[in-house]
Amino acid sequence: MSWSDAAGILDSHPTTLAARWQRLRSAGLSWVTANTISTSMESTLSFFDLECMLADRDEVTRRLCAMREVVSVLESARNRDLMLIVQTASLAALGSQVVPRIAGIPGVTKYEASICTRVHSEGHVWRLDALNRKQQAAFQALTPPASGQPYTLAPTDGPLVECLVRDGRASATDIAQELGVHPTTVSRRLNRLLAGNVLSFRCELAQQDSAFPVSCQWFARVPPGQHEQAAEVLRGFPNLRLCASTTGTTNFTFVIWLRSVSEVMEIELALTQRIPDIRFAESTVALAYPKRVGWLLDDAGRATRGVVA
Numbered sequence: 001m002s003w004s005d006a007a008g009i010l011d012s013h014p015t016t017l018a019a020r021w022q023r024l025r026s027a028g029l030s031w032v033t034a035n036t037i038s039t040s041m042e043s044t045l046s047f048f049d050l051e052c053m054l055a056d057r058d059e060v061t062r063r064l065c066a067m068r069e070v071v072s073v074l075e076s077a078r079n080r081d082l083m084l085i086v087q088t089a090s091l092a093a094l095g096s097q098v099v100p101r102i103a104g105i106p107g108v109t110k111y112e113a114s115i116c117t118r119v120h121s122e123g124h125v126w127r128l129d130a131l132n133r134k135q136q137a138a139f140q141a142l143t144p145p146a147s148g149q150p151y152t153l154a155p156t157d158g159p160l161v162e163c164l165v166r167d168g169r170a171s172a173t174d175i176a177q178e179l180g181v182h183p184t185t186v187s188r189r190l191n192r193l194l195a196g197n198v199l200s201f202r203c204e205l206a207q208q209d210s211a212f213p214v215s216c217q218w219f220a221r222v223p224p225g226q227h228e229q230a231a232e233v234l235r236g237f238p239n240l241r242l243c244a245s246t247t248g249t250t251n252f253t254f255v256i257w258l259r260s261v262s263e264v265m266e267i268e269l270a271l272t273q274r275i276p277d278i279r280f281a282e283s284t285v286a287l288a289y290p291k292r293v294g295w296l297l298d299d300a301g302r303a304t305r306g307v308v309a
Contacts, residue, residue: 001139001142002014003015003017003018003021005142006139009135009138009139010135021169027302027304028206028297028298028302028303028304029205029206029209029302030203030204030205030206031167031168031203031204031205031295031303032167032168032169032201032202032203032204033164033165033166033167033168033201033202033204033293033294033295033307034161034164034165034168034199034200034201035124035165035199035200035201035202035293035294036153036161036198036199037197037198037199037200043087043088043089043090044087044088044089044090044091044093044094044115044116045085045086045087045115045116045119045244046085046086046087046088046094046113046114046115046116047083047084047085047086047113047114047116047246047253048082048083048084048085048086048102048111048112048113049076049080049082049083049111049112049113050064050080050081050082050083050084050102050108050110050111051079051080051081051108051109051110051111052081052082052105052107052108052109053107053109055107056106056107056108057081057082057107059106059107060082060105060106060107060108061073061075061082061290063105064082064084064102064105064291065290065291065296065308066308067098067101067102067308068308068309069086069087069088069097069098070084070085070086070102070291071084071085071086071087071291071293071294071309072084072085072289072291072292072293073289073290073291074215074286074287074288074289074290074292075286075287075288075289075290076284076285076286076287077284077285077286077287078282078284080284083217083284083286084102086098086113091115094113099111099113112248114246114247114248114250114253115246115247115248116244116245116246117244117245117246117247117251118227118244118245119242119243119244120227120228120231120234120235120243120244120245121231121234121235121240121242121243121254122200122241122242123202123204123241123242123293124200124201124202126202126239126240126241127238128205128210129238144194144195149195149196150196151192151193151195151196151197151198152198153193153198157189157193159179160175160179160186160189160190160193161193161199162309163175163178163179164199164201165294165307165309166307168201168202168203172184172186172187172190173186175190202293204292204293204295204303206297206300206301206302206303207257207289207301208300208301209300209301209302210257211259212239212257212258212259213259214257214258214259214260214261214263214285214286215241215255215256215257215258215285215286215289216255216256216258216261216264216267216283216284216285216286217242217253217254217255217283217284217286218253218254218255218256218267218268218280218282218283219250219252219253219280219281219282219283219284220250220251220252220253220254220278220279220280220281221250221251221252221278221279221281222245222251222252222275222277222278222279223277224251226275226277227245227251227252229275230252230271230275230278231243233271233274233275234254234256234271237256237267239256239257239258240254240255240256241255241256241257242254242255243255249281250281250282252278261285264283264285268280268283288301289301291308293309294307294308294309295307295309296308
């Protein structure tokens with residue numbers, strides 16, 4: 001979407017919006033990134049809990065952040081030291097390639113993993129709710145529809161996707177200059193990717209600089225036939241960042257951004273009233289996010305350290 005389109009909706013000037021966005025992005029306060037949507041049934045998303053020696057924690061974190069398969073890393077306030085979100089091409093790759101590398105990091109003393117059986121909601125559908133309904137509708141109207149035609153990412157798409165991971169607002173001209181190809185070629189390939197619905201885009205922001213500085217993840221048990229109902233209830237919470245069904249001692253997990261830790265109890269009370277059969281096993285507050293969806297964050301949670309994805 002061009003800044004001209006956005007300016008018409010936001011009653012501003014394109015140059016003003018572009019300059020404002022550049023300031024936010026340069027400071028690591030906000031960034032747009034692309035993520036591939038797997039169309040393979042073999043693709044595996046998993047959640048890891050790690051314990052490590054305190055003296056080795058920084059080095060363990062550094063090594064985990066350097067692994068492409070480790071999508072996100074957070075430091076936990078519970079008995080686990082680190083929590084990971086891991087994405088692999090298959091369950092076999094997880095077991096034979098990724099798990100040995102994680103377990104082999106010096107200082108890692110224990111790990112537990114649960115496999116995601118269904119993703120109900122992710123961060124790319126999250127909204128800050130800063131726009132009124134009329135503005136939201138206007139932006140939505142400018143969104144091109146998916147073609148519905150199946151498309152599988154080819155190896156030649158890799159460099160283009162990497163450009164979009166680093167900058168989800170990169171233009172065809174920007175990408176063409178980086179890849180050394182003609183803008184028309186990039187534009188054609190880019191349109192094919194967007195129409196094929198194999199990429200999702202999300203606008204992230206430095207959480208500590210937002211109105212929602214607390215990230216809390218819950219682990220619960222929900223009767224098998226009520227997972228979709230529970231997910232639908234959770235979608236009503238505007239700051240829901242993740243909701244998934246999993247294997248393991250609990251079978252349901254979700255992440256919500258909060259204004260303060262005092263809201264943890266309020267969330268649990270509200271969900272218990274609307275989902276009577278939910279049983280909370282644990283909640284954990286994130287102390288830090290060294291890596292979030294491929295992006296390396298600094299101690300302030302800002303995206304100033306680059307991308308490993």
